[in-house]
Amino acid sequence: MTDPLFEYLCRMGDNTLVLSHRVSEWCGVAPVLEEDIALANTALDLIGQTQLWLGLAGEIEGKGRDADTLAFRRDVWDFRNVLLAEQPNGDFGQTMMRQYLFDAWHLLQLKALKGSSNAQISAIAEKAVKEVTYHVERSGDTVIGLGDGTEESHQRMQKALDRLWPYVGELFVSDAVDQALSAKGIAPEPTSLREEYDTAVDAVLAEATLTRPDSDFAHQGGKTGVRHTEHLGHMLTEMQWLQRAYPDATW
Amino acid sequence: MSSPETSPYKGTEAADHGPARHNEWPLWEIFIRGQHGLSHRHVGSLHAPDAEMAIKNARDVYTRRNEGVSIWAVEADNIAASSPEEKGSLYEPSNAKVYRHPTFFDIPDEVGAM
Numbered sequence: 325m326t327d328p329l330f331e332y333l334c335r336m337g338d339n340t341l342v343l344s345h346r347v348s349e350w351c352g353v354a355p356v357l358e359e360d361i362a363l364a365n366t367a368l369d370l371i372g373q374t375q376l377w378l379g380l381a382g383e384i385e386g387k388g389r390d391a392d393t394l395a396f397r398r399d400v401w402d403f404r405n406v407l408l409a410e411q412p413n414g415d416f417g418q419t420m421m422r423q424y425l426f427d428a429w430h431l432l433q434l435k436a437l438k439g440s441s442n443a444q445i446s447a448i449a450e451k452a453v454k455e456v457t458y459h460v461e462r463s464g465d466t467v468i469g470l471g472d473g474t475e476e477s478h479q480r481m482q483k484a485l486d487r488l489w490p491y492v493g494e495l496f497v498s499d500a501v502d503q504a505l506s507a508k509g510i511a512p513e514p515t516s517l518r519e520e521y522d523t524a525v526d527a528v529l530a531e532a533t534l535t536r537p538d539s540d541f542a543h544q545g546g547k548t549g550v551r552h553t554e555h556l557g558h559m560l561t562e563m564q565w566l567q568r569a570y571p572d573a574t575w
Numbered sequence: 576m577s578s579p580e581t582s583p584y585k586g587t588e589a590a591d592h593g594p595a596r597h598n599e600w601p602l603w604e605i606f607i608r609g610q611h612g613l614s615h616r617h618v619g620s621l622h623a624p625d626a627e628m629a630i631k632n633a634r635d636v637y638t639r640r641n642e643g644v645s646i647w648a649v650e651a652d653n654i655a656a657s658s659p660e661e662k663g664s665l666y667e668p669s670n671a672k673v674y675r676h677p678t679f680f681d682i683p684d685e686v687g688a689m
Contacts (some may be wrong), residue, residue, distance in 0.1 A: 358621050363636040412635075462631055469624065 328504040329442075330385045331404065333510060334394070335501075335547050337377030338405035341395055342428060342556065344370035345563050346413055355416050361539025362462060368422070369455040376448045382464035389482035396567040400557045408491035410556040411532035414484065417477065420466045421484035428524050429495045429517065445510060466529045482534050493542020496521070603629040604654060606638055615647050621647075681682040 348367040354360035389397075403543035408426055411421045434456055437449035470477040496518045505511040529536055547549030566573060582653065600622040605614035620635045623629035629648035637643070657665060 356622065358623065358632040358636060361634065361639075365635050365639060458634075465631070467627065469628075 328501045328508065330381055331501045332380035332505050333377050333384060333445075334402075335404040335406075337374050337391070337394070338403050339409050339426075339430075340370040340377065341374040342403065342405040343409040343423075344368075344374060344394060345559060346409065346411075347377055347419070347423070349413055350416075350419065355372035359416070362420075363374055366432075366462075369452075369459065373448070373452045373455070375387065376451070377466060378524065380444055380448065396564050400552050400560060401549055403545055403552060403560075404549050406491070406494045406554075407543050407553055408488065410546065410553060410559060411488060411491060412485070412555050415472050415480060417480040418484035418487065420463055420470065421481060422488055424460070424463035424467045424528065425492055425525070426495075427456060427463050427487055428528075429521055431456045431460050432517045432520055432524075433512070436458070436517065440511060467528055468532045468533075471529070471534045478533065483531065485529070485534055486537055489537045490539070490543050491540050493540055494544045497542065497544060497547075499548065600624050602651040603633075604651050605629075605633040606642040606649070607633070607637055608645040609643055611644060615645065616644075620651065624652075639665045 344367045347370065350363045351361065351367070352360065354363055374395065375391045378394045382389040382391060382394055388435050389512075401526060411422055413422075433451045433452070434453040438446055438453060439554055440446040440449065466482065471481040472478070496514045498514045502511065506513045526536065543553075546553075561568075586648065601624075602620055603623055603626075604620050605618050607618045608615045619634055621632050623632045626648060629650075630646055631647055633646045640648070
């Protein structure tokens with residue numbers, strides 16, 4: 325098995341990298357100017373966090389790979405992001421629902437990582453938690469506004485929730501990597517965050533007049549890299565196009 | 576729902592860009608205080624469905640480069656503005672009152688630059 329710490333840092337960095345790229349796809353085409361800028365800001369926050377996580381991953385690995393190499397020179401099977409992050413944007417409502425479901429977990433995760441026994445991880449979490457506190461406020465407010473909005477927006481948000489809920493469970497699945505790190509006090513057990521997540525999400529969904537799906541069926545395979553959805557490959561061909569066509573190109 | 580159309584302030588006319596879009600979010604004027612101790616300064620406007628989102632949008636649109644420590648959002652409808660037609664009676668009378676400028680005092684050299 326590869327070093328669990330490297331694996332874990334790739335999970336954190338790939339989550340923010342892939343989600344950031346997805347969010348950046350709205351740049352210039354969001355429904356209103358203000359949302360366009362806000363989404364771009366979120367994407368940039370996430371890219372900044374990616375540089376820190378993948379930078380540290382490369383350092384830990386010690387094979388001379390930096391954040392850029394990890395981001396642009398790996399293919400689908402080496403990515404360790406959760407499946408939720410790679411889901412397509414859909415309409416604006418689906419994008420904001422995906423964002424909220426991720427942000428709510430991300431905030432709890434980072435708060436826990438602030439107490440990590442690894443000083444570098446704790447420092448990254450300390451910086452990121454401020455950004456993500458705002459992300460979840462904004463995405464949560466938007467989910468409430470659209471869910472409890474018009475008939476059309478409500479119906480679209482419910483559809484988005486039904487579509488994305490099966491990808492939430494993977495955030496809380498624990499495996500050997502998680503267990504190795506939580507034993508050393510480096511990272512929290514994913515399962516330990518579930519209760520607080522459900523409480524927070526239920527409160528927002530209630531205010532948004534949306535119904536959480538009954539089933540807790542969870543698609544899995546993203547954070548282990550075993551089975552990404554088809555969407556990630558398509559996204560990477562765009563994101564990595566330049567480095568694939570012109571390796572080591574700089575400007 | 577943001578658009579280049581300006582909404583009219585009470586008692587004034589908007590620039591002529593055609594009618595505002597149907598169901599457009601209200602226009603908010605944004606004031607930002609750059610540093611503690613300075614006053615809030617008008618930085619621009621934006622559209623938002625309510626006050627809370629106006630603050631959030633202002634944060635995202637106008638403080639991206641660390642410009643501010645405090646944001647005020649005022650719905651444009653609530654701003655009373657002077658009318659351009661009144662400029663004669665409002666401002667011209669002060670043109671001829673040079674004695675209102677404190678330029679007639681001799682300042683001792685010891686005071687230095689003021």
